Amino acid sequence: MEVSRKVAVDMLVGAELSLGLPGGAVEALRSCGKRGFSETAEVDLKLNFKAKESPRVDPCSFSKEKIQPDPAKPPAKAQVVGWPPVRSYRKNVMAHNDKNIGGQEEAATGKATLNGAATVLVKVSMDGAPYLRKVDLKTYKSYEELSHALGKMFCSITSGNYEDHQGMIDFMNENKLRDLLNSSDYVPTYQDKDGDWMLVGDVPWEMFVGSCKRLRITGPQQVCRNG
Amino acid sequence: MDPKRAKQSPDSAEAIRLSPFPDEALDRILALLDSHKDRSSASLVSKAWYHAERWSRSCVFIGNCYSVSPEILVHRFPNIRRVILKGKPRFSDFNLVPQNWGADIHSWLLVFADHYPFLEELRLKRMTVSDQSLEFLALKFHNFKSLSLLSCDGFSTDGLAAIATHCRNLTELDIQENGIDDISGKWLNCFPDNFTSLEVLNFASLTSEVNFDSLERLVARCNSLKILKVNQSITLDQLQRLLVRAPRLMELGSGSFLQDLTPQQYTDLETAFRGCRNLQTLSGLSEASSLYLPALYPACANLTFLNLSYAALQSEELAKLLAHCPLLRRLWVLDTVEDKGLEAVGQNCSLLEELRVFPEHPFDQEIDHGVTESGFLAVSYGCRKLSYVLYFCRQMTNAAVATIVQNCPDFTHFRLCIMNPGQPDYLTNEPMDEAFGAVVKNCPKLQRLAVSGLLTDLTFEYIGTYAKNLETLSVAFAGSSDWGMQCVLEGCPKLRKLEIRDCPFGNKALLSGLEKYESMRSLWMSACKVTMNGCKLLAREMPRLNVEVMEDEESNEGQAYKVYVYRSVAGPRRDAPPFVLTL
Numbered sequence: 001m002e003v004s005r006k007v008a009v010d011m012l013v014g015a016e017l018s019l020g021l022p023g024g025a026v027e028a029l030r031s032c033g034k035r036g037f038s039e040t041a042e043v044d045l046k047l048n049f050k051a052k053e054s055p056r057v058d059p060c061s062f063s064k065e066k067i068q069p070d071p072a073k074p075p076a077k078a079q080v081v082g083w084p085p086v087r088s089y090r091k092n093v094m095a096h097n098d099k100n101i102g103g104q105e106e107a108a109t110g111k112a113t114l115n116g117a118a119t120v121l122v123k124v125s126m127d128g129a130p131y132l133r134k135v136d137l138k139t140y141k142s143y144e145e146l147s148h149a150l151g152k153m154f155c156s157i158t159s160g161n162y163e164d165h166q167g168m169i170d171f172m173n174e175n176k177l178r179d180l181l182n183s184s185d186y187v188p189t190y191q192d193k194d195g196d197w198m199l200v201g202d203v204p205w206e207m208f209v210g211s212c213k214r215l216r217i218t219g220p221q222q223v224c225r226n227g
Numbered sequence: 228m229d230p231k232r233a234k235q236s237p238d239s240a241e242a243i244r245l246s247p248f249p250d251e252a253l254d255r256i257l258a259l260l261d262s263h264k265d266r267s268s269a270s271l272v273s274k275a276w277y278h279a280e281r282w283s284r285s286c287v288f289i290g291n292c293y294s295v296s297p298e299i300l301v302h303r304f305p306n307i308r309r310v311i312l313k314g315k316p317r318f319s320d321f322n323l324v325p326q327n328w329g330a331d332i333h334s335w336l337l338v339f340a341d342h343y344p345f346l347e348e349l350r351l352k353r354m355t356v357s358d359q360s361l362e363f364l365a366l367k368f369h370n371f372k373s374l375s376l377l378s379c380d381g382f383s384t385d386g387l388a389a390i391a392t393h394c395r396n397l398t399e400l401d402i403q404e405n406g407i408d409d410i411s412g413k414w415l416n417c418f419p420d421n422f423t424s425l426e427v428l429n430f431a432s433l434t435s436e437v438n439f440d441s442l443e444r445l446v447a448r449c450n451s452l453k454i455l456k457v458n459q460s461i462t463l464d465q466l467q468r469l470l471v472r473a474p475r476l477m478e479l480g481s482g483s484f485l486q487d488l489t490p491q492q493y494t495d496l497e498t499a500f501r502g503c504r505n506l507q508t509l510s511g512l513s514e515a516s517s518l519y520l521p522a523l524y525p526a527c528a529n530l531t532f533l534n535l536s537y538a539a540l541q542s543e544e545l546a547k548l549l550a551h552c553p554l555l556r557r558l559w560v561l562d563t564v565e566d567k568g569l570e571a572v573g574q575n576c577s578l579l580e581e582l583r584v585f586p587e588h589p590f591d592q593e594i595d596h597g598v599t600e601s602g603f604l605a606v607s608y609g610c611r612k613l614s615y616v617l618y619f620c621r622q623m624t625n626a627a628v629a630t631i632v633q634n635c636p637d638f639t640h641f642r643l644c645i646m647n648p649g650q651p652d653y654l655t656n657e658p659m660d661e662a663f664g665a666v667v668k669n670c671p672k673l674q675r676l677a678v679s680g681l682l683t684d685l686t687f688e689y690i691g692t693y694a695k696n697l698e699t700l701s702v703a704f705a706g707s708s709d710w711g712m713q714c715v716l717e718g719c720p721k722l723r724k725l726e727i728r729d730c731p732f733g734n735k736a737l738l739s740g741l742e743k744y745e746s747m748r749s750l751w752m753s754a755c756k757v758t759m760n761g762c763k764l765l766a767r768e769m770p771r772l773n774v775e776v777m778e779d780e781e782s783n784e785g786q787a788y789k790v791y792v793y794r795s796v797a798g799p800r801r802d803a804p805p806f807v808l809t810l
Contacts, residue, residue, distance in 0.1 A: 013392075080648065080729075081321075081322060081323065082318065082321030082323045082728075083321070083324050083648060083703065083704075084586065084589045084644055084646045085318075085320070085321050085644065085701075085703075086321070086585070086586065086589045086619075087320045087378065087404060088320065088322060088406065089378070089405070089406070089432065090404070090406035090536075090585065091539075091589070091590075093513075093537060094587060095536075096434075117806060123306070132668075141490070167771075200802075204487050205487065205489070206487050206488060207487045207490065207492075210487075218653075
């Protein structure tokens with residue numbers, strides 16, 4: 001499935017006037033707030049701004065066509081009132097669901113199952129560290145575990161190799177690193193699917209795993225700049 | 228409180244001569260009859276039986292509310308406790324009937340208040356129900372127990388509040404797919420604290436958020452609750468709490484099934500489902516995340532009906548779920564499951580009797596997704612007991628349908644909707660006549676048929692020749708001439724409901740059914756070639772039919788654009804709006 005571009009749904013619905021549903025174009029809106037999706041659904045966005053609206057077909061003329069059914073000439077592809085025979089209630093519910101969330105998983109992103117078959121690999125950068133790491137968020141069950149793991153990770157990178165690197169913090173000590181991570185000086189942030197940089201720890205762990213694209217442990221200066 | 232009927236009437240004397248057993252025995256025996264058809268038959272045997280039957284009847288089913296009046300009803304049946312009423316023509320579900328057409332329950336309630344003060348149950352379909360009517364119902368009928376509203380309109384959640392507040396003995400509140408003004412969820416709070424009798428609660432189709440504490444307390448104190456269908460505002464962990472309170476549920480509608488759960492919450496949910504050993508029906512699951520579907524696997528062992536028609540599941544998700552549902556008899560899905568999902572149905576559900584596949588995007592003609600003839604074929608190979616199908620698709624072939632009905636000859640309901648009007652067999656480019664010919668030839672038990680695709684009169688010749696048990700026929704964008712409709716009217720002895728739209732059938736066809744319509748419930752014809760003169764002639768010849776024409780801005784000069792013909796003992800409608808002309 002293609003990755004969808006995010007467009008304001010209201011605008012889209014407004015543009016696609018049709019007799020029935022705003023057919024075709026669905027939108028995957030990541031809902032903000034605590035009760036959101038842990039996996040954002042991605043759906044084909046058919047941005048078809050050609051007016052789907054057509055004047056209501058005069059079924060009388062339509063049925064006249066049917067007198068000599070000519071298979072070579074299919075009837076006009078216009079929207080006809082009350083066809084297909086789907087109850088209004090169902091129409092409204094499906095339209096409503098389309099607007100909110102795609103409701104479908106995208107298997108391709110690998111966030112499909114609880115069995116842990118999928119991995120969630122994200123890059124982790126730390127300010128002052130010379131190169132990045134990658135972690136599989138699925139292997140951790142909580143923020144604490146992640147923090148612990150990160151501490152270990154950056155300890156081993158930096159130990160003993162970069163004494164002459166300017167501005168480098170002393171990562172030699174794992175405990176010190178963890179304190180740093182937990183202190184207000186160093187702020188763990190992550191980039192989510194929308195591209196926004198968020199503070200780690202606000203949302204339930206599962207949701208974080210689902211939306212985190214990249215981790216960055218920022219120093220105090222960087223945080224201010226991002227402010 | 229039942230008034231005794233007079234035993235001194237001359238009919239009694241005759242009855243004693245003709246039937247060797249006393250009236251009391253007759254009463255007892257007839258009281259055991261449940262089926263409406265049986266009761267109708269019994270009432271025709273003799274005057275004595277007629278009277279015995281009418282006094283002993285407690286439930287009445289009226290398929291067309293205008294076929295009889297409330298006055299006639301209460302006069303014939305003095306002891307009714309349960310009433311089932313259907314109102315508008317079925318095509319009103321698809322916006323073909325204007326607002327304010329009628330079928331208002333209020334005039335019935337007024338008469339019931341005087342004659343059926345002990346009314347217990349009201350089940351309405353396609354009726355107009357106002358808040359005022361609901362309040363009247365709640366206040367006037369102290370024994371009222373059971374309310375079911377399906378595809379109705381005209382009321383709001385305020386009306387539900389009145390029911391909840393005043394119906395002390397309520398056992399059932401079943402609100403389904405109505406055109407309701409959903410103001411707030413506060414109605415749920417109106418059940419009194421000492422109210423404990425609820426057995427059925429279905430508010431799945433309402434959108435307003437309800438107060439969860441109220442709901443939880445209600446569920447906790449109603450120990451007989453068997454059916455609970457909540458709406459989308461109920462979260463997964465809330466659902467878990469409800470399940471813990473009501474493990475004996477037989478039918479569950481889950482709401483949205485969407486939430487981020489901690490592992491502990493997930494485990495709790497799974498445990499709660501494991502505790503639901505009696506679950507036979509499961510529905511809801513809209514926006515279900517495949518992450519959490521496995522939580523309900525433990526509850527699926529006894530499922531006979533799974534309604535996923537609002538859950539946009541993919542094929543793999545469906546397959547995994549079905550593997551846990553060995554006893555499934557009825558399955559409703561969205562076409563998001565695609566042919567692959569239907570293959571899984573064929574592989575897993577050998578006991579399946581009913582399949583409904585609804586379209587996710589019915590109005591999008593560009594779309595390539597959905598189901599095709601392959602999916603239907605796959606189901607037919609695996610589910611030989613299939614007897615009811617409703618199938619929305621974008622392509623079909625004659626050959627596929629022929630094979631399907633060979634695999635499954637037990638069809639009683641065959642409703643195929645090829646969504647593009649007048650579309651031929653996509654492989655051969657021929658009309659779909661042979662498909663439906665195969666259906667009626669191979670399925671002698673067929674009661675209900677809906678046809679679609681490119682169809683000539685030949686389809687209707689087949690129907691008239693073979694479909695001898697057909698009761699309901701729905702036709703759209705089909706046929707070549709009057710002959711088609713004539714074949715059906717002349718050939719199908721059990722026909723009760725015929726609904727036709729956008730077909731080239733005119734006066735000749737309409738009038739060929741003169742003798743027939745009195746044995747039918749109703750005929751609907753819209754956007755056909757019938758004229759006002761034809762309708763007037765029909766009305767003149769058949770005074771016991773109501774011939775109604777609806778004015779419409781689409782109609783041409785002299786054309787009868789929307790025609791609704793039905794038999795009635797109540798005479799012409801007295802409440803017809805200006806746009807309904809009774810001829």
